[in-house]
Amino acid sequence: MLRHYRxxxxxxxxxxxxxxxxxxxxxxxxxxxxxxxxxxxxxxxQAVVDANSGKPADMLARIYFTGYTLFTLGLGDYKPxxxxxxxxxxxxxxxxxxxxxxxxxxxxxxxxxxxxxxxxAGYISSLGKTxxxxxxxxxxxxxxxxxxxxxxxxTPMILLNGQRHLTYPVLHYFHSASxxxxxTLSIAVLDETLTLLKYGVKxxxxxxxxxxxxxxxxxxxxxxxxxxxxxxxxxFAPPMPTLDRLxxxxxxxxxxxxxxxxxxNLSKRRRLLLALVKSHGWNWDDVYSARTASFSSSSEYPKRx
Numbered sequence: 001m002l003r004h005y006r007x008x009x010x011x012x013x014x015x016x017x018x019x020x021x022x023x024x025x026x027x028x029x030x031x032x033x034x035x036x037x038x039x040x041x042x043x044x045x046q047a048v049v050d051a052n053s054g055k056p057a058d059m060l061a062r063i064y065f066t067g068y069t070l071f072t073l074g075l076g077d078y079k080p081x082x083x084x085x086x087x088x089x090x091x092x093x094x095x096x097x098x099x100x101x102x103x104x105x106x107x108x109x110x111x112x113x114x115x116x117x118x119x120x121a122g123y124i125s126s127l128g129k130t131x132x133x134x135x136x137x138x139x140x141x142x143x144x145x146x147x148x149x150x151x152x153x154x155t156p157m158i159l160l161n162g163q164r165h166l167t168y169p170v171l172h173y174f175h176s177a178s179x180x181x182x183x184t185l186s187i188a189v190l191d192e193t194l195t196l197l198k199y200g201v202k203x204x205x206x207x208x209x210x211x212x213x214x215x216x217x218x219x220x221x222x223x224x225x226x227x228x229x230x231x232x233x234x235x236f237a238p239p240m241p242t243l244d245r246l247x248x249x250x251x252x253x254x255x256x257x258x259x260x261x262x263x264x265n266l267s268k269r270r271r272l273l274l275a276l277v278k279s280h281g282w283n284w285d286d287v288y289s290a291r292t293a294s295f296s297s298s299s300e301y302p303k304r305x
Contacts, residue, residue, distance in 0.1 A: 018174030022110060025170070026103055033099055037092045038066045047085045048078050070096030113164040114174045117183045120157050121176065123150075124186035129179075130289050131192040132245050135201075139251050144197075148207045151215045154190070158215070162222035172226070175280050184280040188273045188287045191219050192241065195270075199262035200243050202252040223272050231279050233271035238284040 041047045041062050048057040048065050057065060057078050065078040069092045080089045127150060128134030138147035161183070165171050176182045194216050197206060206212065227233070240263050243253045253259070263270070274284055 018114065018170060021170050021173050022107065026107070029099065029103065033095065034063075034067060034070060037070065037095070038063050040088060040092075041066055041080075041085070044085070046081045047088075049081045051077050051079045066092065069093050070099070072097050072100075110168045110170060113168055113171050116157075117161055117164075117171065117174065118176060118181040120154070120161055121181045121183040121186040123154065123157070124190050125180045128189075128193075130287065131189055131196055131241065132288070134189070134193045135196055135246060135251065136249050139249065141250060143205065144207050148211050151194075151207070151211055155215045155218045158187075158218040158222050162218075162225040165222075165225050179286065182280065182282065184276050185282050185286055187219070187222065188277050191216075191269075191273055192287060194219065195263070195266065196241065196243075196246070199266075200241075200246065200253050200259050202254055205252045220269075223269070223276070226276060227272060231272070231275045233268055234274040234278065235271070236274075237267045237270045238274045238287075241288060 045056045048062050049055060061078055069089055072093050080086045128137045138144040179185060198212055243259060246253050277284060
C-alpha cells in the first residue's frame with residue numbers, strides 16, 4: 001500500500017512507482033535471460049572462442065558475446081566453436097528476438113492503459129471537483145440536465161479500466177501527483193456522487209434509474225476487481241456527507257434520517273473506497289475537499305453536525 005499524509009513531494013515520489021516497477025520488470029527479464037545464456041555458454045571452455053586467434057573466451061568475453069547474440073547484433077569478435085554451440089547461438093538469437101518483441105508488446109499496451117486511466121480521471125474531474133460540485137453543476141433548477149449522458153459515457157470506460165487492471169496488474173501502481181488526473185480519487189468522487197444522487201435526492205427528481213444502475217454496477221465490478229488482488233476494505237467507514245449544500249441550492253433531498261439509513265447499508269462499499277483512496281496516498285478529505293466539506297483533517301473522523 002502507498003500510504004502517507006498529504007505532501008506534494010511525496011506524491012511526486014509515488015508517481016514514479018508504476019514506471020519504476022515497469023522498468024524494473026523489463027530489466028529483470030533481460031537480465032535473467034542474459035545470465036541464463038551466459039551460464040550455458042560457460043558450460044564448455046571451447047563453446048566460445050576468439051574469432052581471430054581461436055583462443056577460448058574469458059567470462060567477460062562470454063558475457064559480451066551473449067549480449068551481442070541476444071540483441072541479434074551478430075557475432076562480433078567472438079564465435080561459437082562446433083555445431084552444438086552454433087545451434088545454441090542460433091537459439092539464443094531467436095530467444096533474444098522473442099524477448100525484445102515481448103517487451104515491446106507489453107510496454108505499449110500498459111502505457112496506453114495508464115494514459116486512458118488518466119483520461120478517465122480527467123473526464124470525471126471535468127464534471128466537478130467534489131461529489132457535491134458535480135451535482136450542483138448539473139442541477140438546472142428542474143433536473144440534472146446532461147449529467148445522465150455523461151454517466152452513460154463513463155460506464156464502458158470504468159468497465160474497461162477494471163478489466164485492464166486484471167490484464168496488467170502493474171497498472172494499479174501508476175499514481176498521479178495531480179488531483180485532476182488521480183484515477184483512484186476520481187473513482188471515489190464519482191461513486192459518492194452516485195450515492196448522493198440515488199439516496200440523497202428525492203426519487204421524483206432523480207436521473208434515469210437504468211442509467212444510474214448501470215454506472216453503479218460498473219463501479220461495483222471495478223471495486224470487486226481491485227479487492228481480489230490489491231486492497232481490503234478499511235476498518236472504518238468514511239464520514240457521511242451532508243445534504244446541506246444541496247438543500248441550500250434548491251436540490252430536493254430526502255431527510256437526514258432516511259439518508260443515514262441508506263448509507264449504513266453501504267458501509268463495506270464505502271470502506272473499500274476509503275482503502276482505495278488511501279492506497280494511492282490521498283485521504284478522504286481530498287474526496288470532498290477539506291475546505292468545502294465539514295470534515296476535519298485529524299486522524300479521527302468527526303461526527304456530522
